[in-house]
Amino acid sequence: MRLLLACPALVFGLLAMNSGHAQETLTVYTYDSFTAEWGPGPRVEEAFETACGCDLEFVSVADGVALLNRVRLEGEGTQADIVLGLDTNLIHAAKETGLFAPHGIDPGRIEVPSGFEDDVFVPYDYGYFAFVYDTEAIEAPPQSLKELVESGSDPKIAIQDPRTSTPGLGLLLWVKAVYGDEAAGAWEKLRDNVVTVTPGWSESYGLFTSGEVPMVLSYTTSPAYHRIAEDTDRYRAASFEEGHYLQVEVAARTVKGADNPLAEEFLSFMTGPGFQDIIPETNWMFPAGETSEPLDPVFNELVEPAETLRFSPREVAENREAWVDEWLSVMSR
Numbered sequence: 001m002r003l004l005l006a007c008p009a010l011v012f013g014l015l016a017m018n019s020g021h022a023q024e025t026l027t028v029y030t031y032d033s034f035t036a037e038w039g040p041g042p043r044v045e046e047a048f049e050t051a052c053g054c055d056l057e058f059v060s061v062a063d064g065v066a067l068l069n070r071v072r073l074e075g076e077g078t079q080a081d082i083v084l085g086l087d088t089n090l091i092h093a094a095k096e097t098g099l100f101a102p103h104g105i106d107p108g109r110i111e112v113p114s115g116f117e118d119d120v121f122v123p124y125d126y127g128y129f130a131f132v133y134d135t136e137a138i139e140a141p142p143q144s145l146k147e148l149v150e151s152g153s154d155p156k157i158a159i160q161d162p163r164t165s166t167p168g169l170g171l172l173l174w175v176k177a178v179y180g181d182e183a184a185g186a187w188e189k190l191r192d193n194v195v196t197v198t199p200g201w202s203e204s205y206g207l208f209t210s211g212e213v214p215m216v217l218s219y220t221t222s223p224a225y226h227r228i229a230e231d232t233d234r235y236r237a238a239s240f241e242e243g244h245y246l247q248v249e250v251a252a253r254t255v256k257g258a259d260n261p262l263a264e265e266f267l268s269f270m271t272g273p274g275f276q277d278i279i280p281e282t283n284w285m286f287p288a289g290e291t292s293e294p295l296d297p298v299f300n301e302l303v304e305p306a307e308t309l310r311f312s313p314r315e316v317a318e319n320r321e322a323w324v325d326e327w328l329s330v331m332s333r
Contacts, residue, residue: 025055026262029080031067033202033283035060040282047274054262063200064090064166064249071254072097081257082266084124087166088248088310089173091121092317101258109271109289112248113308121250124270125285128244128305129170130220130237131157137214141238145178148240153192158204158213162324165200166247171217172327173316174245177309183323187330197331209235220244220303225284227298243307249285 026048035041035058045056061067064085071078071094078099086094094100102119110116112126131148133141138155142148148157160168179186195213198204208216220237227233251270257263269275273292280287280295287295311319 028082031085084251092313123288126248127219127285133215144241244305
C-alpha cells in the first residue's frame with residue numbers, strides 16, 4: 001500500500017523535474033548572419049548562458065522576412081520562444097498572426113531615432129539602408145537615389161529580394177518613399193543596373209566583397225566593419241540627398257515563449273550592456289540600448305542621413321503586397 005501511495009508522489013516529482021528542466025532551454029529564431037561565427041550570436045549565447053545558467057539555442061533562416069514566413073508557417077506549433085530579427089516594417093503583419101505575446105519588460109533603456117513604443121516588440125539595434133561601393137571600382141558614386149536611378153546601366157548593383165529579405169523590403173520602401181506613385185517607373189530604369197537579386201543580405205554582400213559587383217545594398221554602418229576589422233576604408237557608403245530609410249530591428253516572445261520565464265529574462269537582458277556591447281562590432285549596427293563604453297570613433301564618421309525616411313508599420317502592412325507585386329512585375333520582365 002505504501003508503494004501505491006508513493007508512486008503518485010514519485011510521478012508528480014518526476015513531472016515537476018521534467019517541467020523545470022524544460023524551462024532551462026530557450027529557443028531563439030533569428031537570421032543567418034546573426035548566428036554566423038563572426039556575428040553576435042556566439043557571444044550573446046555565451047553571455048546569456050552565463051547570466052541565466054541555462055541553454056540558449058539559436059535556429060536561423062536566411063533573413064528577417066524569411067523568419068516571419070517560417071513562424072507563420074509553423075503557427076502554434078512553432079518551437080520558438082523568442083523571434084529576433086524582424087524589423088518595424090514587419091511588426092504589424094507579425095502581430096496579425098496572433099503568435100506573439102506582450103514582452104512584459106520595462107523598455108526604458110531603449111532609444112532609437114524617431115522613437116518607438118510597443119507592448120510586444122522590443123528594439124535591439126538600428127541602422128540606415130545605403131548603397132555601399134568599392135572605391136577602387138567607382139570614383140564618383142551617385143549622390144542621390146534619383147541619380148542612381150537615372151544613371152543608365154552603371155554602376156552595377158546587387159540587391160535583395162523584398163519577399164525574403166528585410167534590406168530588400170527596405171529598398172522597396174525607400175524607393176516608394178522617394179518616388180511615390182512613380183515607383184514602377186523608377187524600378188524600370190534601375191533594373192538595368194541590377195546584376196542580381198539575392199534571397200538575403202549575406203549572399204549579395206559576399207558577391208560585393210569578392211569583386212563580382214562594385215555596389216551593393218547594405219547599411220551606412222557597413223564601412224565600419226572594414227575600417228575596424230580590416231583596417232581599410234576601401235568600402236564606403238554613398239550619401240543620398242533625399243535621405244536614407246531607417247531600419248529598427250526587434251525581438252519578441254511568442255505565445256509559446258510566454259510560458260517560459262527565460263523569454264522575458266532574455267528580452268530584459270537584450271536591452272542592457274551584456275547584449276548591447278556586442279552589437280556594434282558584430283552585427284555592425286547602432287545599439288538600441290545601453291552600452292558600458294562609447295562606440296569606436298569610426299561610428300561617428302559614418303554617413304549621417306540628411307533625412308530619416310520611414311513608413312509606419314500599419315502603412316507597410318496595408319501596402320506591402322501591392323508594392324511587392326509592382327516591383328515583381330517590373331523586375332521579372
